[in-house]
Amino acid sequence: MGFSDILQRQLFGELGDVRYRDYAGDIFASGQHLLDLINDILDLSRIEAGQYEMTFTEVDIADVAQSATDVLKELANSEGLNIHISIQAGLPLIRADLRAARQILLNLLSNAIKFTPSGGEVRVEVSQESGNGVDSGIHIAVADTGIGIAAENMELILMPFSQVASNGLIKEGGTGLGLSIVKSLIELQGGVLQIDSKVGIGTRVTVRFPNSHIIDGSLSATT
Numbered sequence: 001m002g003f004s005d006i007l008q009r010q011l012f013g014e015l016g017d018v019r020y021r022d023y024a025g026d027i028f029a030s031g032q033h034l035l036d037l038i039n040d041i042l043d044l045s046r047i048e049a050g051q052y053e054m055t056f057t058e059v060d061i062a063d064v065a066q067s068a069t070d071v072l073k074e075l076a077n078s079e080g081l082n083i084h085i086s087i088q089a090g091l092p093l094i095r096a097d098l099r100a101a102r103q104i105l106l107n108l109l110s111n112a113i114k115f116t117p118s119g120g121e122v123r124v125e126v127s128q129e130s131g132n133g134v135d136s137g138i139h140i141a142v143a144d145t146g147i148g149i150a151a152e153n154m155e156l157i158l159m160p161f162s163q164v165a166s167n168g169l170i171k172e173g174g175t176g177l178g179l180s181i182v183k184s185l186i187e188l189q190g191g192v193l194q195i196d197s198k199v200g201i202g203t204r205v206t207v208r209f210p211n212s213h214i215i216d217g218s219l220s221a222t223t
Contacts, residue, residue: 001028001031001032001035004025004028005028007024044177044180052185052188054188054189055099056097056189057096057097058093058095058215058218059093059096059098060093061091061094061096061101061138061140062087062091062220064101064105065085065087065124065126065140066085067102068106069083072110075113079116079118080118081119083121083122083124084123085123086127087220088126090220091126091127091138091219091220092216092217092218093220094213095214095215096189096209096213097185097188097189100188100189103182104185104186107178107179108140108142108182109124111142111178111205112142112203112205113144115144115146115203116144116146116147116202117146117147120202121145122142122143123141123143125141125143126140127139132211135208136211137191137211138208138209140206140207140208141204141205143205144203145201146203148197158179158183182205190213191207191213192208193206193207194206
């Protein structure tokens, strides 16, 4: 991947025929896809073996959401999608694993981009539900105007290596691990995953960190 990146960027001079640069770009993209696949499989293996170690610290989830959105904004725009983020002001910090929280956001955003046709929209919403009800806590939702998921496939999509879309609207292949990893990572942090979807309209995936993970008296630095 390092050598192909050097070639496609022509750091040491012109390659000559433009096709060489294109080939180098293809090699780099294929290597990145394989690396992502290996990392997903390793994460899933650690989770299933009970070896995924959580490191709980004070996390600014609003900042995590903003950072993940910024990382994938260029990809979304290149796919002809509009991506927006809405963060409730004055959110408290939470006790969470920073790496896991970041991966949750990146996986959800990647899925939304992958399953939304050009011209669609992806929205990220971070908010707090007050009170002591079952829905109280910090909510992070990623919604899209994509192809949606049929009701009979809801349980299937949470199973490792499962993919249910086959209508040609997926922009790139995947492993079918994204949502299963998200579900495991949020549950390891005491949270829950909720999916609401309608075929042809879009999907909204919400992860919730419970009140017990909110750090009283702390405030997010993100406004």
